[in-house]
Amino acid sequence: MMASEANDQRPLVSPGEIATTAARGVETAATPAIISTSGLWWRYPTFSEQAGAWTLRDVALQIQTGECFGITGPSGAGKTTLCRALLGIVPYHTRLSHEHYSQHFRGQVILQGQPVTEVTANSQQIGMVLQDPENQFLRMSLLHELSLGQQIRGIPVAEITQRSYEALRWVGLEKLWHGALYLHPSDLSGGQKQRVAIAAFLALRPSILILDEPTSDLDPVGKREVIETIAHLRHDYRMTVILVEQDPEILAAFCDRIALLNNGRIELIAPPAHFYNQRSVLERAGVSAGELTRISWATGYTFEQRPPLTFTEAEKALQPAITRGPVVAPQSVEPAAHDVVVRAEGVTYTYGDGSLALKGVDLTLYRGEMLALLGPNGSGKTTFAKIVSGIYRATSGSVNVLGQDTAQRKVRARLPGLVGYVFQNPDHQLFCRKVSDEIEYGLKNLGIDAPQRKLRVKETLAAVDLSNYAEEDPLFLSKGQRQRLAVAAVLAMGPDILVVDEPTTGQDARSVSGIMKLLCNLQQQGKTVLVITHDMTLVAEYCQRVVAFRDGALAFTGTPVQLFSDKQALQQTGLRAPTAVALATHMRSYQSDFPLLLTVEQWKEALPSNPGDAS
Amino acid sequence: MTSPGEAPFLQPPPGRQYVRSFLFSRRVDAPLSRVHLITRVVLILCLSAAQLRAMNTAHPDLLGALVLLIPSLLIFVGSGMKPLVARIYLLLAVPTLISLFLAWTIFNPIPGTVIVFQHVVYHGVVTLGLSLWLPLWLAVVVGYYWWRRGIINGLLLATVLIFLLTRVVTFPIWVLGHVPFFHPLAISVTDRGLLLALTKVVSYLGMVLSTMALVVTSRDVELIGALRQLRLPQPVIFFISTMFRALNLALTDYETIHQAQIARAINAQPRSFWRRLRDLASIAVPMVAMMIRRSSEIGDALLARGYSLRQPQVDFYETTPFRWLDWLLLGFSLLLLLLAVGPFPGLTVLLQRG
Numbered sequence: 001m002m003a004s005e006a007n008d009q010r011p012l013v014s015p016g017e018i019a020t021t022a023a024r025g026v027e028t029a030a031t032p033a034i035i036s037t038s039g040l041w042w043r044y045p046t047f048s049e050q051a052g053a054w055t056l057r058d059v060a061l062q063i064q065t066g067e068c069f070g071i072t073g074p075s076g077a078g079k080t081t082l083c084r085a086l087l088g089i090v091p092y093h094t095r096l097s098h099e100h101y102s103q104h105f106r107g108q109v110i111l112q113g114q115p116v117t118e119v120t121a122n123s124q125q126i127g128m129v130l131q132d133p134e135n136q137f138l139r140m141s142l143l144h145e146l147s148l149g150q151q152i153r154g155i156p157v158a159e160i161t162q163r164s165y166e167a168l169r170w171v172g173l174e175k176l177w178h179g180a181l182y183l184h185p186s187d188l189s190g191g192q193k194q195r196v197a198i199a200a201f202l203a204l205r206p207s208i209l210i211l212d213e214p215t216s217d218l219d220p221v222g223k224r225e226v227i228e229t230i231a232h233l234r235h236d237y238r239m240t241v242i243l244v245e246q247d248p249e250i251l252a253a254f255c256d257r258i259a260l261l262n263n264g265r266i267e268l269i270a271p272p273a274h275f276y277n278q279r280s281v282l283e284r285a286g287v288s289a290g291e292l293t294r295i296s297w298a299t300g301y302t303f304e305q306r307p308p309l310t311f312t313e314a315e316k317a318l319q320p321a322i323t324r325g326p327v328v329a330p331q332s333v334e335p336a337a338h339d340v341v342v343r344a345e346g347v348t349y350t351y352g353d354g355s356l357a358l359k360g361v362d363l364t365l366y367r368g369e370m371l372a373l374l375g376p377n378g379s380g381k382t383t384f385a386k387i388v389s390g391i392y393r394a395t396s397g398s399v400n401v402l403g404q405d406t407a408q409r410k411v412r413a414r415l416p417g418l419v420g421y422v423f424q425n426p427d428h429q430l431f432c433r434k435v436s437d438e439i440e441y442g443l444k445n446l447g448i449d450a451p452q453r454k455l456r457v458k459e460t461l462a463a464v465d466l467s468n469y470a471e472e473d474p475l476f477l478s479k480g481q482r483q484r485l486a487v488a489a490v491l492a493m494g495p496d497i498l499v500v501d502e503p504t505t506g507q508d509a510r511s512v513s514g515i516m517k518l519l520c521n522l523q524q525q526g527k528t529v530l531v532i533t534h535d536m537t538l539v540a541e542y543c544q545r546v547v548a549f550r551d552g553a554l555a556f557t558g559t560p561v562q563l564f565s566d567k568q569a570l571q572q573t574g575l576r577a578p579t580a581v582a583l584a585t586h587m588r589s590y591q592s593d594f595p596l597l598l599t600v601e602q603w604k605e606a607l608p609s610n611p612g613d614a615s
Numbered sequence: 616m617t618s619p620g621e622a623p624f625l626q627p628p629p630g631r632q633y634v635r636s637f638l639f640s641r642r643v644d645a646p647l648s649r650v651h652l653i654t655r656v657v658l659i660l661c662l663s664a665a666q667l668r669a670m671n672t673a674h675p676d677l678l679g680a681l682v683l684l685i686p687s688l689l690i691f692v693g694s695g696m697k698p699l700v701a702r703i704y705l706l707l708a709v710p711t712l713i714s715l716f717l718a719w720t721i722f723n724p725i726p727g728t729v730i731v732f733q734h735v736v737y738h739g740v741v742t743l744g745l746s747l748w749l750p751l752w753l754a755v756v757v758g759y760y761w762w763r764r765g766i767i768n769g770l771l772l773a774t775v776l777i778f779l780l781t782r783v784v785t786f787p788i789w790v791l792g793h794v795p796f797f798h799p800l801a802i803s804v805t806d807r808g809l810l811l812a813l814t815k816v817v818s819y820l821g822m823v824l825s826t827m828a829l830v831v832t833s834r835d836v837e838l839i840g841a842l843r844q845l846r847l848p849q850p851v852i853f854f855i856s857t858m859f860r861a862l863n864l865a866l867t868d869y870e871t872i873h874q875a876q877i878a879r880a881i882n883a884q885p886r887s888f889w890r891r892l893r894d895l896a897s898i899a900v901p902m903v904a905m906m907i908r909r910s911s912e913i914g915d916a917l918l919a920r921g922y923s924l925r926q927p928q929v930d931f932y933e934t935t936p937f938r939w940l941d942w943l944l945l946g947f948s949l950l951l952l953l954l955a956v957g958p959f960p961g962l963t964v965l966l967q968r969g
Contacts, residue, residue, distance in 0.1 A: 089918050122921040134864060135912035138920070139856065140635075140835040143624055143932065149920035151928040160931050161624070179628025181836065181932065182643070184635035185863070200920070354699060391874050416880035427904050428868065429875035431897040441897075445880035475904050493880065 033062040034208060034240050035086060040107035042081060042090055051103065055081045057264040068234050068241045070255030074286045074508040075479055078264040079244045083210045085109055086242070087128055092118035112207065124153065127201030128210040131506065132217055133193035142188070143180035145196055149204045167203035171195040171229045189377065191222025195229050209233070210242045215250065216506040219377045220534050221574055230254055246508060248290040249579065252276065252309045260285055277306040286510035291537060291579035294600045300610035311586050321607045322590050329595030330605035338366030341497055341528050342388055346397035349383050357383040359552040360397065365497070370519065370529040372539045375549035376574050381532055384549070385499045390415030402496060417446050420490035424502040426482035429489070436461070436470040438485060442493045460492040464518065480511035487518060497528045504535050516542055536578040540564070540598040548573040565596050625932060633697065641832045645695025652837040653844065654941040659825045661948040662686055664955035666818040675814040676961030680821070687821035694828035708823050712816050719812035720804055727805030737800040744790040752777045765887040835859045840933035850924050868905045872898050
């Protein structure tokens with residue numbers, strides 16, 4: 001992984017150097033704080049007379065000049081709100097009357113020695129890159145996207161040109177300069193858009209750049225591009241970066257210190273090495289830890305009494321286990337033979353503009369398997385899944401689902417009863433104003449009678465733990481709950497095959513675990529589950545088979561072990577093995593027949609227990 | 616908009632043949648794109664005004680309409696539209712124009728020297744009464760509703776069945792009275808009616824082609840530049856610019872939401888008209904939710920860039936100067952305007968006088 005590679009080069013902080021001012025601690029460093037908050041409280045105004053809960057509670061931070069400061073925490077912890085407060089959007093642009101301020105906002109934010117005010121957001125001191133690259137691309141050409149902030153600030157044309165080009169070069173996109181006036185947002189990939197957003201702020205020459213989950217909506221290629229850009233900013237420009245992130249490997253690789261925000265409170269601030277040593281705090285908050293950390297937690301092998309963060313540290317930590325004897329692979333259970341549920345032969349699909357999305361795909365799916373559809377954006381995996389679920393019709397070739405030919409319109413129209421498709425964003429698929437109505441929507445469309453519908457609604461809500469929310473408006477549920485409702489609405493229709501598009505994107509560890517547990521239960525009930533994902537850890541932990549697409553064709557079909565041990569296939573499909581697998585490969589320099597261990601569980605089974613481990 | 620000597624960022628990307636515009640895309644080197652947007656709009660407005668004058672009902676000028684079709688065709692060809700898109704638009708335009716021709720020919724009785732066909736369809740009197748076909752018609756409607764749970768198709772089926780049946784069987788009628796209503800209606804095809812219909816079709820075709828070319832070739836950058844040159848207030852320009860970007864996002868959202876509806880089996884059963892309307896309306900829930908979430912993030916992104924309504928923005932390669940071609944075309948537009956509103960009798964009349 002890119003993160004881990006960068007990690008090896010990063011000067012590590014030894015345990016002796018680790019600051020012990022952990023929970024709610026304020027660092028006392030020699031360098032001046034570029035931004036600090038003290039006693040920061042904030043709650044959003046509500047439409048009712050009753051005051052809402054506090055989103056930020058007594059937040060105290062000090063971020064040093066040139067530091068890369070990470071903020072992590074579960075969904076809804078207040079991470080984005082904190083960023084908005086640092087920028088002054090909260091409370092100064094929330095249209096609160098002066099007398100209401102004290103009911104919603106307390107505390108102070110100091111930026112470069114001056115209190116943050118309503119004009120801070122308009123100053124050149126601080127910039128913020130958001131999660132969704134689409135929502136921050138505000139103009140219809142790359143050139144004007146780069147120039148927008150500079151135009152607002154009245155910078156002369158010649159300087160705008162120079163700054164825009166330099167910023168584009170800083171993020172490694174100088175090749176797009178030629179023709180920038182003609183490049184439309186949809187001409188750029190997600191990773192490129194996110195880098196353009198970073199460049200647009202760099203052109204404004206801010207002292208601080210806030211990156212709010214900048215990689216969570218991107219495919220592996222886009223993610224890598226943005227990570228490389230952040231590394232570049234850190235190492236070459238020494239910019240102060242505040243990085244809000246769920247990915248522990250990115251945080252560990254780039255941040256000098258990480259803060260854990262949970263339920264609006266800062267529960268921990270520490271350098272990565274110390275941060276990921278606080279297992280109980282992190283598990284209680286439901287924050288994900290990297291695979292190296294989890295292997296260490298599971299096996300008890302540590303590097304200098306803490307979980308390793310790099311491969312070099314992991315090798316040293318695992319040295320005692322190898323010297324005790326050869327590590328053998330845990331016995332794996334071979335999947336049993338299954339019935340065929342989908343048979344696709346020579347499937348092609350052409351878009352309206354004439355571009356070929358699928359170039360003759362042959363694929364068979366079996367009952368009761370969990371299969372991962374992998375590949376970069378635009379490789380054809382989603383198009384194939386939409387053909388299987390009857391949303392698209394194949395241009396040529398045949399797709400037979402549970403014995404029915406999907407070339408027939410009538411079959412495709414009834415296919416949602418057999419193949420359920422859960423979209424990535426739950427907000428795209430919730431049509432009703434009541435949770436129970438949402439579940440009933442598809443059932444009504446299938447013509448199921450009222451008593452049967454009522455029964456299914458009750459059962460499905462219970463299965464996804466939403467029975468208490470039956471009368472609620474779906475729009476007011478949390479993102480995790482909305483995601484579960486979207487799955488439930490499809491599940492209620494009783495499909496034998498379930499397609500789930502990026503079920504874990506932008507979710508915290510607890511939500512990911514909840515969704516995957518639900519999918520595993522369905523698989524155990526004999527349903528076939530197709531997961532479209534970029535998350536290789538998920539593939540290694542849950543999927544029995546993987547299918548990788550590249551340029552509209554199948555590039556690989558096999559088991560996760562076969563994929564992750566085939567360097568050529570990985571290279572061809574632009575995929576990377578998860579950290580657990582990469583570490584196993586790394587360990588072969590110590591034991592040539594070191595088994596390819598895919599998951600933390602397998603590592604736990606394969607390694608002899610550490611006698612020195614107190615836990 | 617740009618010339619080869621200009622800076623690389625103002626030139627089309629190397630190897631690119633098409634660039635995106637408001638709708639679809641246009642060729643990088645499309646001749647019409649070299650004309651200033653304001654000139655394009657003025658030209659097409661004046662051309663359309665002249666075409667409207669040519670299809671005047673009292674004095675249809677077929678020859679004038681045919682001559683004015685030439686610049687419309689030139690504009691369409693010079694728009695650099697993708698051939699596939701152009702074919703789709705033309706395919707959509709043809710049935711529309713045929714319907715227009717038939718509507719004007721049949722339903723607009725214009726007295727002429729030659730009557731090709733005439734048939735009175737309504738005598739100007741509504742007859743109130745009872746007939747045996749009425750319960751039959753009602754039975755078909757109710758029966759269809761009971762069978763398929765649909766009303767519109769049932770009404771159509773019953774009407775067609777009864778119409779055909781009354782051609783074959785004569786049902787007894789009990790007339791209760793006659794009420795005069797509206798004026799008599801007749802299907803009448805005359806030589807003047809045909810001439811007017813043809814003129815209208817030619818003129819509308821010209822207007823459709825040139826308007827399509829304008830929409831397809833224009834880019835939002837050009838529009839923002841043109842609005843700046845017209846000295847519109849900054850908030851208005853900003854609103855229009857953001858609206859275009861938001862529309863682009865909304866279209867993407869709509870596509871995904873509609874697919875999500877298909878995945879929830881909206882097509883599983885035949886849907887009545889009302890059901891279709893309800894399904895369409897239910898798209899509003901996720902659309903509004905997405906728009907609210909997006910607008911909140913767009914607001915943050917704008918604030919982070921330092922946007923405020925009060926601050927004027929520097930022009931950065933948005934406005935383009937008027938060139939000699941623009942002045943030439945503006946002169947031509949004036950001529951067209953003169954044809955539209957001036958004392959010009961029309962080419963057909965001039966030819967007849969000659």
